Amino acid sequence: xxxxxxxxxxxxxxxxxxxxxxxxxxxxxxxxKAMQALQRSxxxxxxxxxxxxxRIDALEAEVESLAVRIIALRAPxxxxxxxxxxxxxxxxxxxxxxxxxxxxxxxxxxxxxEHRIEPVSILPAMGRMAAEMVRHALDAFAARDxxxxxxxxxxxxxxxxxxxxxxxTLVTFMVENPTTISQVAHLLFIAKNLERIGDHATNVAEMxxxxxxxxxxxxxxxxxxxxx
Amino acid sequence: xxxxxxxxxxxxxxxxxxxSIDIEQDKVVAFxxxxxxxxxxxxxxxxxxxxxxxxxxxxxDIRLDGQDIYAPEMDVVQLRARxxxxxxxxxxxxxxxxxxxxxxxxIHGLAAGKADLDHVVERSLTRAGLWNEVKDRLSDSGTAxxxxxxxxxxxxxxxxxxxxxxxxDEPCSALDPxxxxxxxELIHELRGRYxxxxxxxxxxxxxRVSQKTAFFHxxxxxxxxxxxxxxxxxxxxxxxxxxxxxxG
Numbered sequence: 001x002x003x004x005x006x007x008x009x010x011x012x013x014x015x016x017x018x019x020x021x022x023x024x025x026x027x028x029x030x031x032x033k034a035m036q037a038l039q040r041s042x043x044x045x046x047x048x049x050x051x052x053x054x055r056i057d058a059l060e061a062e063v064e065s066l067a068v069r070i071i072a073l074r075a076p077x078x079x080x081x082x083x084x085x086x087x088x089x090x091x092x093x094x095x096x097x098x099x100x101x102x103x104x105x106x107x108x109x110x111x112x113x114e115h116r117i118e119p120v121s122i123l124p125a126m127g128r129m130a131a132e133m134v135r136h137a138l139d140a141f142a143a144r145d146x147x148x149x150x151x152x153x154x155x156x157x158x159x160x161x162x163x164x165x166x167x168x169t170l171v172t173f174m175v176e177n178p179t180t181i182s183q184v185a186h187l188l189f190i191a192k193n194l195e196r197i198g199d200h201a202t203n204v205a206e207m208x209x210x211x212x213x214x215x216x217x218x219x220x221x222x223x224x225x226x227x228x
Numbered sequence: 229x230x231x232x233x234x235x236x237x238x239x240x241x242x243x244x245x246x247x248s249i250d251i252e253q254d255k256v257v258a259f260x261x262x263x264x265x266x267x268x269x270x271x272x273x274x275x276x277x278x279x280x281x282x283x284x285x286x287x288x289d290i291r292l293d294g295q296d297i298y299a300p301e302m303d304v305v306q307l308r309a310r311x312x313x314x315x316x317x318x319x320x321x322x323x324x325x326x327x328x329x330x331x332x333x334x335i336h337g338l339a340a341g342k343a344d345l346d347h348v349v350e351r352s353l354t355r356a357g358l359w360n361e362v363k364d365r366l367s368d369s370g371t372a373x374x375x376x377x378x379x380x381x382x383x384x385x386x387x388x389x390x391x392x393x394x395x396x397d398e399p400c401s402a403l404d405p406x407x408x409x410x411x412x413e414l415i416h417e418l419r420g421r422y423x424x425x426x427x428x429x430x431x432x433x434x435x436r437v438s439q440k441t442a443f444f445h446x447x448x449x450x451x452x453x454x455x456x457x458x459x460x461x462x463x464x465x466x467x468x469x470x471x472x473x474x475x476g
Binding site: 001002003004005006009075076077078079080081082214215 | 467
């Protein structure tokens with residue numbers, strides 16, 4: 001894209017995009033570490049994820065004030081306007097994603113028990129899938145790549161299917177091992193959190209698509225949607 | 229008002245190249261584009277203001293209510309009453325406020341007697357949002373008013389002859405933000421009663437006052453559409469670059 005005649009405008013937009021990238025990086029890291037903590041019952045790592053969330057919250061506030069400043073001082077139009085608005089919305093969605101990661105980390109100590117619960121081993125694959133969606137959605141934002149955003153959008157149904165299958169597995173496990181119910185219930189929530197992370201990554205993809213093209217992705221291809 | 233395949237030359241230089249556009253009765257149309265893109269030239273073809281420029285030649289078809297405004301039998305004075313114009317710099321006559329507004333209706337024979345003329349003056353000044361500010365000093369000189377008031381006086385003068393179309397060529401560029409806001413509010417109020425075409429360099433103003441926007445570049449009409457689309461999701465790369473401040 002051509003540069004603005006007023007170079008400071010490009011600097012502002014660049015800074016805004018930089019903040020989103022930073023938030024995205026920290027959030028991917030939070031998901032990965034939360035899942036690692038779960039897998040290894042690593043309480044220290046789980047505590048680290050919870051502590052790092054504050055930095056992500058602070059970045060969201062920074063994005064918001066920078067976006068407001070750009071709107072006030074630069075009066076952005078067309079793609080610039082869509083991008084600034086998208087950045088503001090994406091920041092709040094990414095902050096939510098990070099909250100889910102934090103919530104997963106919070107559950108790690110509660111699942112702690114003398115004998116390892118076997119179904120824990122099926123969650124990391126789902127975690128990787130959700131984290132990939134987040135990464136691709138934010139890569140699409142960084143590259144202003146509408147097609148990449150559309151691909152992320154299409155990768156949500158497989159994650160939902162994954163969730164459904166984990167749900168059934170966990171319920172079956174609880175029926176067979178009633179003594180583990182309180183711990184496995186946490187795993188259910190974790191699976192749900194990962195499913196929600198995927199939904200939010202889909203939202204980010206929609207915003208990226210709109211910012212880049214001015215069209216709504218959902219209008220282009222109807223289908224999918226949130227599950228409960 | 230419709231324009232089809234309009235070309236304008238100033239001597240050997242082509243200023244407008246094949247512009248076609250419809251100006252609808254109940255809409256405000258903004259013409260935007262970089263300096264020298266032809267937007268003012270085009271605006272001026274709509275009431276034959278370019279006739280006053282010796283080297284200017286206009287080709288194409290421009291119609292007002294289906295009537296060819298460049299037809300030999302067209303009375304240009306009459307045309308300019310039907311298609312009024314407001315300029316960048318307020319240009320009231322060096323006469324009283326009353327006379328500035330009364331002049332047009334009088335020469336066009338639109339008022340029967342003094343009482344009727346008084347009524348036209350009051351109505352025009354009211355529509356131009358100036359009546360309350362000047363009603364007690366109608367005999368003061370029009371040039372003694374502030375810039376913003378002078379511009380509204382010029383608008384009152386244009387609407388006094390009951391035009392169908394009002395052309396505005398950067399009507400706010402010499403005004404402060406408050407006076408500008410008053411003119412914009414006035415444009416908003418006049419919409420529906422008159423078709424309005426406004427040339428502006430101020431993109432935010434175009435976005436605020438118009439329902440349709442036309443982007444001109446190098447004498448051509450690059451893009452014409454709903455203002456909300458032009459400013460949020462323009463189709464043409466040249467429009468995108470211009471309105472986002474990436475032009476040239």
